[in-house]
Amino acid sequence: MAQIVGGITTSHIPSIGNAITNKQQDDPYWRPLFDGYDRAREWIEKVEPDIVVVVYNDHGLNFFLDKMPTFAIGAAPKYHNADEGWGLATLHSFDGDVEFSWHLIEQMIPAGIDLTICQEMLIDHGFIVPMSAIWSHLPEWPVKAVPFAVNTVLMPVPTAQRCFDVGKELGKAIASYPEDKKVVIFGTGGMSHQLSGERAGFINKAFDREFQEKIANDPESLCKLSHTELIKLAGAEGIELIMWLVMRGALGKSVNVVHQNYELPISNTGSGIMVLEPA
Ligand code: DHB
Numbered sequence: 001m002a003q004i005v006g007g008i009t010t011s012h013i014p015s016i017g018n019a020i021t022n023k024q025q026d027d028p029y030w031r032p033l034f035d036g037y038d039r040a041r042e043w044i045e046k047v048e049p050d051i052v053v054v055v056y057n058d059h060g061l062n063f064f065l066d067k068m069p070t071f072a073i074g075a076a077p078k079y080h081n082a083d084e085g086w087g088l089a090t091l092h093s094f095d096g097d098v099e100f101s102w103h104l105i106e107q108m109i110p111a112g113i114d115l116t117i118c119q120e121m122l123i124d125h126g127f128i129v130p131m132s133a134i135w136s137h138l139p140e141w142p143v144k145a146v147p148f149a150v151n152t153v154l155m156p157v158p159t160a161q162r163c164f165d166v167g168k169e170l171g172k173a174i175a176s177y178p179e180d181k182k183v184v185i186f187g188t189g190g191m192s193h194q195l196s197g198e199r200a201g202f203i204n205k206a207f208d209r210e211f212q213e214k215i216a217n218d219p220e221s222l223c224k225l226s227h228t229e230l231i232k233l234a235g236a237e238g239i240e241l242i243m244w245l246v247m248r249g250a251l252g253k254s255v256n257v258v259h260q261n262y263e264l265p266i267s268n269t270g271s272g273i274m275v276l277e278p279a
């Protein structure tokens with residue numbers, strides 16, 4: 001049977017991608033951030049996953065304001081990367097696992113999770129930046145991927161509670177896959193940031209640290225946060241943190257924190273990474 005061996009939460013800031021392309025990992029500004037990714041890589045090389053499910057938000061590349069699914073899942077043999085305007089290098093395509101994707105779809109939709117099924121899907125920086133932070137040293141991606149997109153762009157976006165509940169169904173669907181596959185779930189985005197408007201540049205370190213603590217030990221309390229509270233506490237784009245709750249819901253009741261890191265500021269963002277294992 002498939003087994004969820006862990007989860008990684010990480011910011012997906014585009015400038016991290018450019019720092020990798022320009023080999024700036026050892027610059028004093030970037031080194032503390034990349035130390036966090038180095039620890040995550042050491043862990044992932046130990047657990048050797050076959051598949052990653054990447055919960056992220058599309059920022060206007062594959063979906064735009066004309067058509068915006070609340071939850072969408074990839075069921076494609078290949079996912080091509082493109083840059084929607086950050087000047088990021090286009091990276092090599094990711095292999096999908098079509099059979100595994102369809103298993104998730106066939107379990108989750110009857111369980112009440114109305115997914116948009118994408119048999120073609122372009123992946124943007126929300127997906128590719130965390131992947132390259134872990135695996136940029138390799139010529140090929142060493143895992144297959146299932147992109148799982150959450151609308152965090154066009155209001156109304158799904159509630160924190162809904163994201164956690166969707167994660168629980170995702171976890172059940174993965175665990176019922178009959179083949180032996182090791183799966184890691186990524187929840188990308190956040191932490192606190194606001195890219196435009198009167199509060200552009202807003203960062204809330206105290207909230208970010210509390211969110212990291214609670215995502216591990218008390219995710220139910222985070223589910224109570226309304227959109228207005230989340231935006232007040234984490235900034236307009238900080239609402240991307242709801243994707244961490246999808247990942248956390250899939251991991252089950254308790255987790256062990258294998259590693260965590262928080263760096264401030266990276267670009268406009270409080271940048272956090274955590275590695276969690278089901279307890
Ligand atoms: C930044 C953060 C994001 O999550 C994003 O999608 C784009 C930019 C930033 O901090 O620069």
Ligand code: FE
Nearest residue numbers: 012126189240
């Ligand atoms: Fe983002």
